[in-house]
Amino acid sequence: MNLIMPPEEEKIISQTRREPRVESREPNPDALPSALDSRTSTASISALTVKNLSIYFGKNQVLKSVSLEVQARAVTAIIGPSGCGKSTFLRALNRMHELVPEARMTGEIRLFGEDIYAGRVEPVIVRRRVGMVFQKSNPFPTMSIADNVTVGLRLNGVRARATLVDRMEKSLRMAALWDEVKDRLHAPAISLSGGQQQRLCIARALAVQPEVLLMDEPASALDPLATAKIEDLILELKKDFTIVIVTHNMQQAARISDFTAFLYLGELIEFDATRKIFTSPARKQTEDYVTGRFG
Amino acid sequence: MMNQADSIVPESMATAQPPAVRQLGDRVFKWLTLLMALSVFALIVLVGFELWRGSHLALQKFGWRFLSSSEWDPVNEQFGALPFIFGTVVSSLIALLIAVPLSIASAVFLTELAPPWLRQPLTVFIELLAAVPSVILGLWGIFVMVPWLREHLFLWLRSALGFLPLFQGPIYGVSFLAGGIIIAIMIVPIITSVSREILRSVPGLQREAAYALGATRWEVTRIAVLSYAKKGLFGAVILGLGRALGETMAVTMVIGNNPQIAPSLFAPGYTLASVIANEFNEATGDVYRSGLFEIGLVLLGVTILVNAAAQLLLKTFGGAGAKPQ
Numbered sequence: 001m002n003l004i005m006p007p008e009e010e011k012i013i014s015q016t017r018r019e020p021r022v023e024s025r026e027p028n029p030d031a032l033p034s035a036l037d038s039r040t041s042t043a044s045i046s047a048l049t050v051k052n053l054s055i056y057f058g059k060n061q062v063l064k065s066v067s068l069e070v071q072a073r074a075v076t077a078i079i080g081p082s083g084c085g086k087s088t089f090l091r092a093l094n095r096m097h098e099l100v101p102e103a104r105m106t107g108e109i110r111l112f113g114e115d116i117y118a119g120r121v122e123p124v125i126v127r128r129r130v131g132m133v134f135q136k137s138n139p140f141p142t143m144s145i146a147d148n149v150t151v152g153l154r155l156n157g158v159r160a161r162a163t164l165v166d167r168m169e170k171s172l173r174m175a176a177l178w179d180e181v182k183d184r185l186h187a188p189a190i191s192l193s194g195g196q197q198q199r200l201c202i203a204r205a206l207a208v209q210p211e212v213l214l215m216d217e218p219a220s221a222l223d224p225l226a227t228a229k230i231e232d233l234i235l236e237l238k239k240d241f242t243i244v245i246v247t248h249n250m251q252q253a254a255r256i257s258d259f260t261a262f263l264y265l266g267e268l269i270e271f272d273a274t275r276k277i278f279t280s281p282a283r284k285q286t287e288d289y290v291t292g293r294f295g
Numbered sequence: 296m297m298n299q300a301d302s303i304v305p306e307s308m309a310t311a312q313p314p315a316v317r318q319l320g321d322r323v324f325k326w327l328t329l330l331m332a333l334s335v336f337a338l339i340v341l342v343g344f345e346l347w348r349g350s351h352l353a354l355q356k357f358g359w360r361f362l363s364s365s366e367w368d369p370v371n372e373q374f375g376a377l378p379f380i381f382g383t384v385v386s387s388l389i390a391l392l393i394a395v396p397l398s399i400a401s402a403v404f405l406t407e408l409a410p411p412w413l414r415q416p417l418t419v420f421i422e423l424l425a426a427v428p429s430v431i432l433g434l435w436g437i438f439v440m441v442p443w444l445r446e447h448l449f450l451w452l453r454s455a456l457g458f459l460p461l462f463q464g465p466i467y468g469v470s471f472l473a474g475g476i477i478i479a480i481m482i483v484p485i486i487t488s489v490s491r492e493i494l495r496s497v498p499g500l501q502r503e504a505a506y507a508l509g510a511t512r513w514e515v516t517r518i519a520v521l522s523y524a525k526k527g528l529f530g531a532v533i534l535g536l537g538r539a540l541g542e543t544m545a546v547t548m549v550i551g552n553n554p555q556i557a558p559s560l561f562a563p564g565y566t567l568a569s570v571i572a573n574e575f576n577e578a579t580g581d582v583y584r585s586g587l588f589e590i591g592l593v594l595l596g597v598t599i600l601v602n603a604a605a606q607l608l609l610k611t612f613g614g615a616g617a618k619p620q
Contacts, residue, residue: 096506101411128509138500142522151518152508201504208508 047072047212047242048093053107055088057100062088064266065107070212070259072112075234075243077257077274079250081289084263086246090214093244094130095123112211128156131210135217137197139189139204146185148200152208167207174240175203176233195226202233206241213237215245219252231256250290254278262286343595349588352581361589367554367570369578374586376593378554382471382564383597386546387539389475389560394482394539395532401483402490407516418491425484433548436477441468441549444476449561464559467551472560474550478539486535493527494520526609533605540598543568567594 048070055063063085070076070093078086091097092105095116109116116126139148149168150158158164168185172178177199181192189200198218205213215234219227234243234256247253253260253274260277262269262285270277270286281287288294312318347354353361353374364375401421405414445468456462497520505519521528543566551563552573567590578584 094507096503099503099506124509124511126509127507132503132507134500134503134507136500138498138504140501140504140518140522142525152510155508155510155514155518204504205507 045072046070047112048244049108049110049113050093051108051110053089053092053109054105055085055092055097056104058102062266063092066263066266066268067107068261068268068271070242070244072242073238073240074258075238075245075256076259076261077253078244078246078261078263079248079253079289080263080269081294082248083265085266086263087216089263090132090216090244090246093212093214094127094132096127096132098123128152128208129210130212130214131205131208132214133198133202133205133216133218136221137194137201139192139197139200141188141190143189144186145181145189145192145200148189149203149207152204156208171203171207172200174206174237175199176229176236177203193226195222195229198222198226198230199233202230202237206237210241212242212244215243217246217248220248227252250278250292262289264289343592346588346592346595350585350592352585353589354585356582357586357589361586362593365554365556369574369580369583372580372582374582374589376567376590378556379565379567379570379590380593380597381556382474382550382554383540383566383568383594385471385560385564386474386478386550386566387536389472390478390482390539391532391536393476393479394486394535397479398483398486398531398535399490399528401487402494403516403520405487405491406494407512407520418488421484421487424480425488429481429542429544430548432477432481433545436473436545436549440477441473444468444470444473453561460558461560464557464561466561467563469549469551469563470561471550471557471564474546474564474566475560477545477549478542481542481545482535482538485538486531489531489534490524490528493524493531496527497523529605529609533602536601536605537598540601541568541594543572547572567591567597 046069050069051067053063053066054061066085066089078089080086088097093109097103097105105117111126111129115121116130140151143151146168149171150164153164153167158167169178169182172181177196180196181187181200184191189197192200198221202213202218219230222230231252234245237243238258245253245257257274259271260274261271262277262281262283264285270281270283272282276282277286278290281290357364357374361374361376362380363377364373365377366373366375367378368374401417405417405421409417445466449466449468449470449472452462453466501519501523502515505515510518546566547569550566550569552565552569553563554565554570555562557564571587571590571594575584575587578587
């Protein structure tokens with residue numbers, strides 16, 4: 001196998017795995033059942049396998065043969081200076097980059113063993129299983145809080161009112177927003193604060209029960225308090241979901257991720273357990289970047 | 296010798312003044328723009344006032360009866376505007392019914408679906424349609440469209456939908472429906488290009504939000520684009536309606552110019568704008584001319600009323616947050 005992961009993988013994972021935070025937290029009772037079905041409980045199974053991924057926009061190659069494994073029920077952070085291909089990498093994982101005209105890719109991405117670029121696979125199905133949260137919160141402004149959460153389900157044909165209400169509450173609880181909005185579920189989504197809107201977007205993504213959640217700098221537009229809430233939420237969510245997060249903020253990567261990939265100019269420089277990346281990286285470039293010497 | 300504080304503390308702001316010329320420029324700028332803005336308002340008031348003054352005689356003679364009477368008899372100097380109001384409203388409604396789906400669908404295609412190589416030429420052509428002079432469209436209407444309507448579409452409509460009073464009666468070709476269709480052709484470009492701008496202003500992030508939930512293209516358009524833009528689109532439609540109500544030349548050439556209120560869309564009609572254009576030359580009597588002035592006043596009134604109603608509708612049903620940010 002063509003893994004970048006070092007052989008002592010298991011050991012590092014057990015070292016870097018955070019202890020559950022203080023007052024926490026039995027397995028989340030709100031966890032969506034079908035989201036759990038698709039995984040086993042062992043920690044080391046890989047959710048996404050990326051092999052020799054190259055992406056071109058027209059003649060411009062933005063990713064150069066990137067290979068890595070995203071482990072299930074863990075947080076994988078993608079770091080690197082602006083323009084290094086972080087967001088493109090993230091978007092390739094749910095085929096969002098195809099929305100850019102003239103985008104081309106080579107290589108392979110497998111989601112729990114299944115090739116997401118296989119001829120018969122519809123991007124619509126991939127995106128339902130690999131959800132996404134964006135840098136700037138983007139609730140649908142004409143919809144209420146409740147409708148924003150259930151819109152994905154309704155698109156997927158769920159009509160039963162009881163199911164919708166039930167899923168909405170569960171998703172909002174998982175996004176740690178329920179207590180703040182339960183009394184005004186029918187208020188417009190844009191009446192929420194910036195941090196709440198971002199958590200609403202997370203709830204919206206969770207409601208369709210994805211297996212993987214991609215986050216593109218989800219806290220970069222938020223103040224420190226709202227950021228802390230999102231980070232706590234990510235740590236909570238990784239018990240049930242696989243999370244890949246792009247971040248500019250090195251401290252954030254160190255705080256919340258189990259694995260870190262460092263991209264530079266479209267190349268994967270290093271991919272390892274987060275602790276290793278931040279304490280004893282194998283490559284000089286990685287060290288220079290994480291210590292703030294460039295970037 | 297200067298001490299250190301002197302060199303650090305700057306000159307007091309109370310005494311510092313920008314150069315007088317720049318201050319003057321600011322003031323001139325403000326008043327000039329205010330004047331320009333007010334002149335639009337003044338123009339409308341002036342137009343309304345002149346129409347009111349011109350229609351003085353008719354107002355005195357007929358009073359409110361002018362609005363409810365169907366009589367139009369220049370020989371006996373009996374005038375009523377009802378058939379013309381009817382013709383204007385009906386032909387405009389037909390135009391909207393045809394033009395709105397067509398325009399919004401075109402705008403959606405241009406912004407959401409069209410490949411880049413098709414987008415530019417199509418946009419140019421649609422805008423070119425707006426540049427076709429009204430009278431030329433009218434000529435085309437008389438010689439091409441009306442015969443075709445008479446010999447094909449109207450016959451087909453009558454056999455398919457003839458159970459409705461709307462599609463019964465003799466077919467002349469020139470008719471409310473022909474007038475409505477020609478107006479539709481004329482307002483499609485304006486509604487399309489305004490809608491296109493509105494749709495283009497919908498942030499890409501809204502579309503991505505929908506795509507990321509596993510929405511298909513149509514679903515993205517529906518939940519992220521159209522619902523976000525609905526207020527703006529409504530505005531585009533109102534702009535088109537304003538044009539439709541006042542459209543004169545091409546309609547005059549195909550609507551039949553017969554002041555009547557008929558249930559059938561195949562019947563010839565008359566509009567407020569058309570009667571002014573057609574009869575102003577021959578309006579020799581004072582009351583006759585005054586009647587035409589009052590027709591103009593009514594047209595202005597109908598236009599304002601429709602716009603006000605639309606604004607009200609928008610406020611009532613627009614819903615919170617529907618306004619593009």
